[in-house]
Amino acid sequence: MSPSPAVQELILAVVWIAVVVGGLLGMFAVMTWVERRTLAFMQFRLGPNRTGPLGILQPIADGIKLFFKEEALPAAANKWAFIAAPGLAVATALLAVGVLPYGPPFRFPAWGWLPSFLRDRPAQIQIATIDVGLLYIFAITALGVYGVVIAGWAANNKYSLIGGLRSSAQLFSYELALGLSWVGVIMLAGSFQITDIVNDQGRRAGGWFLGWNAVWQFPAFLVYFLAATAEVARIPFDLPEGEAELVAGFHTEYSSMRFALIQMAEYINMITVAVLGTNLFLGGWHAGIPGLPSEGLLGFVWWGVKVFAVLFVFIWLRGTLPRVRYDQLMHFGWKVLLPVAAVWILVTAAAVAFFPGAFPVASR
Amino acid sequence: MEHPTFVSHALLLSLVLFGLGVLGVFLRRNVITVLMCIELMLNGVNLAFVAFNRAAPGGSLDGQVLVFFVMVVAAAEAAVGLAIVIALHRHRDTLDVDAFSLMRG
Amino acid sequence: MDAILFYVFAAIAVASALVVIAQRNPIYSAFALIVTLCSMSVIFALLGSPFIAVLQVIVYAGAIMVLFLFVLMLLNVKSEEDRPAPGTRTLRGVALALVTLLVLQAGTVLARWQPLPAADFDASTRRMAEVLFSPHFLYVFEATSILILAALVGAIALARKEP
Numbered sequence: 136m137s138p139s140p141a142v143q144e145l146i147l148a149v150v151w152i153a154v155v156v157g158g159l160l161g162m163f164a165v166m167t168w169v170e171r172r173t174l175a176f177m178q179f180r181l182g183p184n185r186t187g188p189l190g191i192l193q194p195i196a197d198g199i200k201l202f203f204k205e206e207a208l209p210a211a212a213n214k215w216a217f218i219a220a221p222g223l224a225v226a227t228a229l230l231a232v233g234v235l236p237y238g239p240p241f242r243f244p245a246w247g248w249l250p251s252f253l254r255d256r257p258a259q260i261q262i263a264t265i266d267v268g269l270l271y272i273f274a275i276t277a278l279g280v281y282g283v284v285i286a287g288w289a290a291n292n293k294y295s296l297i298g299g300l301r302s303s304a305q306l307f308s309y310e311l312a313l314g315l316s317w318v319g320v321i322m323l324a325g326s327f328q329i330t331d332i333v334n335d336q337g338r339r340a341g342g343w344f345l346g347w348n349a350v351w352q353f354p355a356f357l358v359y360f361l362a363a364t365a366e367v368a369r370i371p372f373d374l375p376e377g378e379a380e381l382v383a384g385f386h387t388e389y390s391s392m393r394f395a396l397i398q399m400a401e402y403i404n405m406i407t408v409a410v411l412g413t414n415l416f417l418g419g420w421h422a423g424i425p426g427l428p429s430e431g432l433l434g435f436v437w438w439g440v441k442v443f444a445v446l447f448v449f450i451w452l453r454g455t456l457p458r459v460r461y462d463q464l465m466h467f468g469w470k471v472l473l474p475v476a477a478v479w480i481l482v483t484a485a486a487v488a489f490f491p492g493a494f495p496v497a498s499r
Numbered sequence: 500m501e502h503p504t505f506v507s508h509a510l511l512l513s514l515v516l517f518g519l520g521v522l523g524v525f526l527r528r529n530v531i532t533v534l535m536c537i538e539l540m541l542n543g544v545n546l547a548f549v550a551f552n553r554a555a556p557g558g559s560l561d562g563q564v565l566v567f568f569v570m571v572v573a574a575a576e577a578a579v580g581l582a583i584v585i586a587l588h589r590h591r592d593t594l595d596v597d598a599f600s601l602m603r604g
Numbered sequence: 605m606d607a608i609l610f611y612v613f614a615a616i617a618v619a620s621a622l623v624v625i626a627q628r629n630p631i632y633s634a635f636a637l638i639v640t641l642c643s644m645s646v647i648f649a650l651l652g653s654p655f656i657a658v659l660q661v662i663v664y665a666g667a668i669m670v671l672f673l674f675v676l677m678l679l680n681v682k683s684e685e686d687r688p689a690p691g692t693r694t695l696r697g698v699a700l701a702l703v704t705l706l707v708l709q710a711g712t713v714l715a716r717w718q719p720l721p722a723a724d725f726d727a728s729t730r731r732m733a734e735v736l737f738s739p740h741f742l743y744v745f746e747a748t749s750i751l752i753l754a755a756l757v758g759a760i761a762l763a764r765k766e767p
Contacts, residue, residue, distance in 0.1 A: 216635075266728055270658040277666025281638070284670070288631070288677055300677060307670060327729060505610045509651060510712055512614045516621055516640075518705035523625035525697025531676060532630045535637050538668065539621055542644055545660075553651045558725050560735045563656050567736070570663050571748045575755035577668045581675045582762035588679050589765075 143252050151262045155232055163402045164194035170450050177454035204391035209290060212388065216289035221389065221396035224282030228403040231275040234268040235410055236261040236330050239420035239434030259330070268328045269321060272411065273314045276366065280306045282400065283375060287385035299385035301461060302368065302375035308468040309365035309372075315476035316359040319352045319483040320415050323494060329411075333419030337429065344423025348416040354479045356416045358472050360448075363408040365468065367401060369449055371456040372464060409445040417441045509550035517543030530587070530594045534580050541573045610650050617643040630681050634672050641665040653727045 138146070168183065168191060175182025183190035208217065237260040245254045265271060280303045287299010321327060324335040332348075339346030349356045365372040375385060386397050413419060418441075420434035429437065459467070487494050516539060523536030545566045552562025584594070591598055616639065623636035641664045649657035736745055 274661035521701040578759045582759035
C-alpha cells in the first residue's frame with residue numbers, strides 16, 4: 136500500500152510546490168495591502184480602509200477591478216511577444232523559489248488522516264535540493280531580465296523600449312554585485328546549499344545572533360541589501376516603474392490582467408529576495424539566543440519574523456527615499472557596489488586562508 | 500558508475516547543432532544572425548566536450564574545464580564582434596554581409 | 605527517466621536551432637537561440653555536469669544573449685534586410701554543411717572507440733575548482749581573465765562614438 140520511495144518524493148515535491156506557490160500568491164495579495172497601509176501611515180494618512188474592516192479586502196477589490204478592465208493590445212505590437220512577456224516574468228519569478236528553504240526542518244505530526252508514509256516523517260519546506268543551489272538562483276535571476284526586455288520591446292512604443300532597455304541594464308548591472316555578495320557567505324559555509332549556510336550560521340558564536348552572516352559578512356550584507364533592492368526595482372531604484380518619468384516605463388502599454396501579472400512577478404521577486412536575505416545573512420530559522428529552540432513551529436516563528444522585518448525595511452525605504460537618477464544608479468552599481476563586493480571577497484578569502492582555525496568549516 | 504546510454508546520442512546532437520550552425524553561417528545575410536549561428540556552433544562543440552568527458556575513464560574533469568574556457572572565450576568574442584557590428588552599422592547603415600565585401604579580390 | 609528528459613530537450617534544442625537559422629526577423633532568432641541555450645543547459649545537467657549547466661544559463665543565456673538583444677534593439681534591425689542568398693550560393697553552402705556533418709559523424713562512427721565506464725563520476729563544484737586552480741590549468745585561467753579585460757577595452761574602443 137505504501138508507495139515506493141521515488142513516488143513518495145514526487146508526492147512530497149508536489150505538495151511543497153502547492154504550498155509554496157499558493158503561499159506566495161497569497162502573500163502577494165497580503166503584501167499589497169500591508170504596503171499600502173504602512174506607506175500611508177508613514178505619509179500621515181490612512182490608506183485603504185473602506186473595503187472590509189481596516190481595508191483588508193482591498194486586494195480582492197483590486198483583483199476584481201483589474202479583471203474587468205479592458206485588455207488593450209496595441210495594433211502595431213508584436214502580438215505573441217506582448218502576450219508572452221508577463222508570463223515569462225512570472226515564470227522566472229516562480230522558478231527561483233524551487234531551491235529556497237521556507238522554514239526549519241520539522242517532523243510531520245502523526246495525525247491519522249495523513250498517508251502512512253507522511254506520519255512522523257522529517258521534512259522541510261523546500262521543493263528541490265540541488266548541489267549548486269545558490270548558483271541556480273543566480274541563473275534564474277539572470278533569466279529574469281528577459282521578461283522586462285521583451286515586455287519593453289514588444290509594445291512597439293518608444294517609451295516602453297527605452298524603459299525596457301534601461302531597466303534591463305539596471306537589472307544585470309546589480310546582478311553582478313548581488314552574486315558577488317554571496318561568495319563570502321558560500322566560502323564560510325563551504326557549500327552552495329542554503330540549508331548548509333543557515334546551519335553554519337547557527338553554529339557560530341555559540342548560537343548567539345552575533346554569529347550571523349550579517350555580522351561576520353557585514354559589507355556583503357549591505358551590498359546584498361542594496362543590490363537586492365535594485366534587482367526587484369524598489370525605490371530608490373525603481374526606474375523600471377518610472378512613474379511620471381518614462382510614462383510608466385516598460386509596462387506602459389500593459390493593462391488589466393497582464394499588468395497584474397507583472398506586478399505579481401515584482402512582488403514575488405521581492406518576497407524571494409527577502410527570504411534569501413533572511414536565510415543567507417540573518418541566520419534563517421535560528422533564534423539569536425542560545426537555549427531557545429529553533430526547530431519546528433518556533434523555528435517558523437523566528438524565520439517569519441525576520442522575513443517580515445526585511446519586507447518592512449523594503450517598504451520603509453519606499454516611503455522615505457526619492458528615486459535616484461539613471462546615471463547615479465549606473466555609477467553606484469558599477470563603481471561602488473561591485474568593487475566593494477570584490478574587495479570583500481578578497482578579504483574573506485585571505486581571512487580563511489591565513490586563519491584557518493577561526494573558520495573550521497571553510498578551511499576543510 | 501556506468502555512463503548513461505545517451506552519451507553517444509548527445510554526440511549526435513552536438514553534430515546536428517554544429518551542422519545547423521554551419522548552415523546558418525552560410526545562408527544568413529544579417530551579420531548579427533551570423534554571429535548567433537557561430538554561438539550555436541560553439542554550443543555544439545561544448546556539448547561534444549561534455550559528452551566525451553562523461554565517458555572518459557578515471558573521472559577526469561578536463562573536458563568540463565575546457566568547456567568553461569570555451570564559454571569565456573565565446574563571451575569575449577561575442578562582445579568584440581558586436582562592437583564591430585555597431586561600428587560597421589554606423590559606417591554603412593546596413594547590416595547585410597554583402598555590403599561589406601570591400602576586400603573581395 | 606533521464607533518457608526521456610534527454611530526448612525531449614534534444615528535440616526542443618534542434619527545433620529552436622532550426623528556428624534560429626530559418627527565421628527572417630533576427631530578434632525572433634535571438635529568442636529561439638535563448639530557448640536552445642536553456643535546453644542545452646538541461647542536457648548538460650543530465651550528463652552529470654551541474655556546474656557547467658548553471659554556467660551555461662548565467663553566461664550564455666543570461667549575459668551574451670542579453671548583449672545580442674540590446675544590440676538588435678538599439679540598431680533597430682528590421683526583418684526585411686534578410687532575404688535568402690541568391691542562387692547557387694545557397695546550394696553550395698548547404699552542400700558544404702552537409703559534407704562537413706557527414707565527415708564528422710563518419711569519423712565518430714568508424715573510429716573504434718570503446719567508451720569505458722566512468723568510475724565514480726563526480727563533477728561537483730569543489731572538484732571543478734580543484735582542477736581549475738591546479739597547476740595544470742591555473743595559467744590558462746589567469747590568461748583568460750586578461751583576455752576578458754582585453755575584450756572589454758577593445759569593445760568599448762570599437763563601439764564608442766568619436767568625441
